[in-house]
Amino acid sequence: MKWYFILLCTVFLFAETTVAGQNQLSNVFRKFRNDEGVKHINLSGDVTKMLAGKEKNLKSTVQEMHVYLFTGKSFINTNDIARVTKALREQKFELLLDTRDKxxxxxxxxxxxxxxxxxxxxxxxxxxxxxxxxxKGNILLSELSKMNFDFEGSGILKNIPIP
Known part of the structure; x- marks a missing residue:
């Protein structure tokens, strides 16, 4: 009986650690949801149909989307930027694109x-x-610019230089 309890506790602890790791990036932004100058859009389920717009042949699927729109002086501070960087590193995110213009x-x-x-x-x-x-989903990077992001400031996403 004792071994079953230990096994159950171990499995629960492992599952809890895995879930916490997956949500670490979202947790950094969670505190900004109700701040002035910040707009938050959260969509879950089959978001692909909405994002596809007129594009009917997308191979990508999107199950969850969070958009945080900061305007004016409501940008995140350096401590939160460090937490984002740490979350990206721990969740094994790779830098795919870093571009700028004027x-x-x-x-x-x-x-x-x-x-x-x-x-x-x-x-x-x-x-x-x-x-x-x-x-979150199964997204082809080449299809990102074809998706119909329709919110204030989203026009820049249409011009992503991805082949």
Whole structure:
């Protein structure tokens, strides 16, 4: 009986650690959801149909999407940036794209499995707007610019230089 209890506790602890690791990136942004100057969009389920728009032949699927839109002076502080960097490193995100032009800057990180990005994190800085985008699903990077992101400041995502 004692061994069953120990085994059950071990399995529970492992499962709890795994779930906490998966949500670590979202947890960094959770505290900003109700702040002034921050808009949060959270969609879950089969988000692909909404994002596909007129594009009917997308191979990508998106099960969950979080968008954090910071405007004005409501950017995140250096401690939170360090927590994001730590979460990206611990969850084995790779830097896929880091590009900038005169007014915009984009960084995209992802976790790849079987040719698809299972987790995607994007930082977009455009003027006085900063967008943080977290996607979960099976996403082809080449289809990211074809997706119909329709929110304030999302136009920059249409011009991502990905083949």
């Amino acid at each position: 007014k915009d800057k984009i960084k995209i990180h992802g976790v790849e499995k079987n040719g698809f990005m299972t987790d995607l994190y994007a930082e977009v800085l455009s003027g006085k707007t900063k967008i943080y985008l977290i996607l």
